[in-house]
Amino acid sequence: MNRREFLVAGAIAGLAASTRLASAAVRFDMYTDSDANISDFWSNVIKPAFEASNADVDLNVVIARTGGGTTTVVERALAALASKTDPQLDFIEEFDPLSVKGAVEAGLWTDLSKAGLQNYGKLNKDAIQTVWSLPYRGSQVLLAYDTTKLPKDKVPKTFADLVAWIKANPGEFIYNRPDKGGSGGNFVRRAIHEANGRDPGVFKIDNYKKGESDELLAKGFAILNDIAPSLYDKGSYTAGNSASLQLLAQGAVTMIPLWSDMALQAIAKGVLPETTGLVQLSDLALCGGFSAAVVPVNAANHAVAVKLADFLLSADIQTKIITDLGGFPAVNWSELPADLQAKYADVIPASIPTFPGGDWDAAINDGWYRTVAPSLSRS
Amino acid sequence: MHEAASPLSRTPAVSARSRVLPLLLVATPVLLALWLVIWPAAEAVILTFLVPGEGGTEVWSTANYARFFGDSYSVNNFTNTLWTTAVTTTILLVIGLPLAIYLRFAKGQLPATVQSLVMFPMFVPSIIVAYAFIRTLGPNGTVDIFLHAVGLPRMRTPYLTPWGPVIGLVWDGLPLTVLLLLSGLGNVTRPAVDAARDVGAGWLAILVYIILPRMRSSLLVTLSFNVLGIFSSFTLPYLLGPAAPEMMGPFMQRTFGDLQDVGMARTQAVITFAVCLLFGALYVWSIAKGRTKSAAGGKS
Structure with missing residues (x-):
């Protein structure tokens, strides 16, 4: 057999093998546009586990990254619903069902509360945003601190205590610029909540009004300006979540706001020492959110999609979300092993406030750059 | 036939x-x-002079520029960028010129080692430089630990101050600076230096009367290349600099991507472009001048 024959034979054998595989299993198309750690988690943890118990399913993880890739897929599914064709979409692991106009009115999404999910009742009620979206993993900003410098029993538990602690320990706290990472961004939003009666309900996706809303934000910025001289280096701000994490790891500061999944991953990998403490404010938590999985009603493999949704809420996967992904479980902690509950007692959120995006984002970020960032005293 | x-x-x-x-x-x-x-670029320049007028029309106006130069925050960012560029370029020339002269005239194994060390930063991506900088010069970094070990007080770290990007950019820009100066020093022959020394000229006189006059165009090229690179730099000021004032690179990116204020981002870009154009023109002029001179030299 010469080289050419060898290549041809190889190609035919490969083709035969791939068609045989394809005919044996149903291709199930799930989409994600989340970060690499999430798509890796799907490819390496969820896919093998789900296929092991569903031998006839070939879970096809489609990565539609560069933000908004899934929106196009949903628009296609909406069009397919009208023309009664196959949307080639069975499941999206994170998608806001309200974001595509007309999708809800057209009845594109499966009402997961009535889809017969055995585990639906185990869900943390705070995590459920709509009946069409299934929360299955969460993440929230909390405070990470060095327990060798700040004992666990002395750690501030309310925002007022935190401000008092920052002022009493100048140079020991830093948060990142609000546009450069959610940990600093949500710390800034927590200050805005604090200045507006700790009522996240004041801020809605569609109620930003130039001028009037800026006054609400300015009250939050006043708090941040007040603590600025007591921050690291008299008011410096890092350029991202991991830059803050590095300062904590180097012992340059005692406390930072940090995403829960980053904190747990960093501790597990030894980037942050075992002596790192995590705490959530008890008067009003820092913002966070749950990812929302959606299932279109016209999915070709609708029954498998519902099965997968239920599978995600199983104790096994929910545990792996904590241990492998560093995320929050979407089910109540009481549904999980007791040793896990004890280990993460400090980070279990009592409430998960959220802050709307839209026009608020730009107003907060630019307002912060113009009023808080320049108030740096270099004396 | x-x-x-x-x-x-x-x-x-x-x-x-x-x-x-x-x-x-x-x-x-x-x-x-x-x-x-x-x-x-031409389209951007034109669009910055067009602002929405009455009834959906567009009128010619300098309103965008008035807004930029009337906003103290934007002007601070602009002057901070000018300051960073001037300081970084000066430091680069002050360090680069003696190094290049040394590499040009020294003999033996050591200059080869020095040259490879000087070229080293060229092969390190700036994101790596930034994080290495934080670990070395940052708070409780290697330098701090060393100072503490020998009983000296902690240093005031340049991280997150305007000096952070300056140090990072000097490290990043040194290889190119030395390479360009070294190529200019190729015009300075050893006999010329030896002859000057024979008639009793000191190092300063040799530098001022023999070396620098022959390097004028190479110095101009170095200057314009550095200014062009530093003025539009992004990663190092983003990671090492203060939150405010920003340099034009991160400021433009934030205005465009985060605030989605395309008009203002375009205005910032045109202003940045105008400054760079000055130095670009300087570069072209010095190259063209070098060409005509060498062409003339060839004929004589």
């Missing part, structure tokens, strides 16, 4: 081809530059 005629008839054809071919070769990059650089 054919044999005799064909070489004669072919000659003009060959020379026509030899005239067209270089033009064709150069046409591709020129057209690409026109399409991807000149045209969008």
Whole structure:
């Protein structure tokens, strides 16, 4: 057999093998546009586990990254619903069902509360945003601190205590610029909540009004300006979540706001020492959110999609979300092993406030750059 | 007859081809530059002078520029960028020139080692430089630990101050600076230096009267290359600099991506472009001058 024959034979054998595989299993198309750690988690943890118990399913993880890739897929599914064709979409692991106009009115999404999910009742009620979206993993900003410098029993538990602690320990706290990472961004939003009666309900996706809303934000910025001289280096701000994490790891500061999944991953990998403490404010938590999985009603493999949704809420996967992904479980902690509950007692959120995006984002970020960032005293 | 005629008839054809071919070769990059650089840049310049008028029309106005220069926050960012560029370029020349002179005239194994060390930063991506900088010069970094070990007080770290990007950019820009200066020093011959020394000239006199005059165009090229690179730098000021004032690179990115204020981002870009254009012109002028000089030198 010469080289050419060898290549041809190889190609035919490969083709035969791939068609045989394809005919044996149903291709199930799930989409994600989340970060690499999430798509890796799907490819390496969820896919093998789900296929092991569903031998006839070939879970096809489609990565539609560069933000908004899934929106196009949903628009296609909406069009397919009208023309009664196959949307080639069975499941999206994170998608806001309200974001595509007309999708809800057209009845594109499966009402997961009535889809017969055995585990639906185990869900943390705070995590459920709509009946069409299934929360299955969460993440929230909390405070990470060095327990060798700040004992666990002395750690501030309310925002007022935190401000008092920052002022009493100048140079020991830093948060990142609000546009450069959610940990600093949500710390800034927590200050805005604090200045507006700790009522996240004041801020809605569609109620930003130039001028009037800026006054609400300015009250939050006043708090941040007040603590600025007591921050690291008299008011410096890092350029991202991991830059803050590095300062904590180097012992340059005692406390930072940090995403829960980053904190747990960093501790597990030894980037942050075992002596790192995590705490959530008890008067009003820092913002966070749950990812929302959606299932279109016209999915070709609708029954498998519902099965997968239920599978995600199983104790096994929910545990792996904590241990492998560093995320929050979407089910109540009481549904999980007791040793896990004890280990993460400090980070279990009592409430998960959220802050709307839209026009608020730009107003907060630019307002912060113009009023808080320049108030740096270099004396 | 054919044999005799064909070489004669072919000659003009060959020379026509030899005239067209270089033009064709150069046409591709020129057209690409026109399409991807000149045209969008010209469009951006025009659009910054157009503002929405009454009834959906657009009117010519300098309102965008008035807004930029009337906003103290934007002006601070602009002057901070000028300051960073001036300081970084000065430091680069002050460090780079002695290094280049050393590498040009020294003999032996050591200069080769020094040269490879000088070139080293060229192969390190700036994101790596930034994080290495934080670990070394940052708070409780290697330098701090060393100072503490020998009983000295902690240093005031340049991280997150305007000096952070300056130090990072000097490290990043040194290889190119030394390479360009070294190529300029190729014009300075050893006999010229030796002759000056024989008549009793000191190092300063040799530098001022022999070396620098022959390096004028190379110094101009170094200056313009550094200014162009530093003025539009992004990663190092983003990661090492303070939150405010920002440099134009991160400021433009934030205005465009985060605030989605395309008009203002475009205005910032045109202002940045105008400053860079000055130094770009300086570069072209010094190159053109060098060309005419060498052409003239060839004839004499």
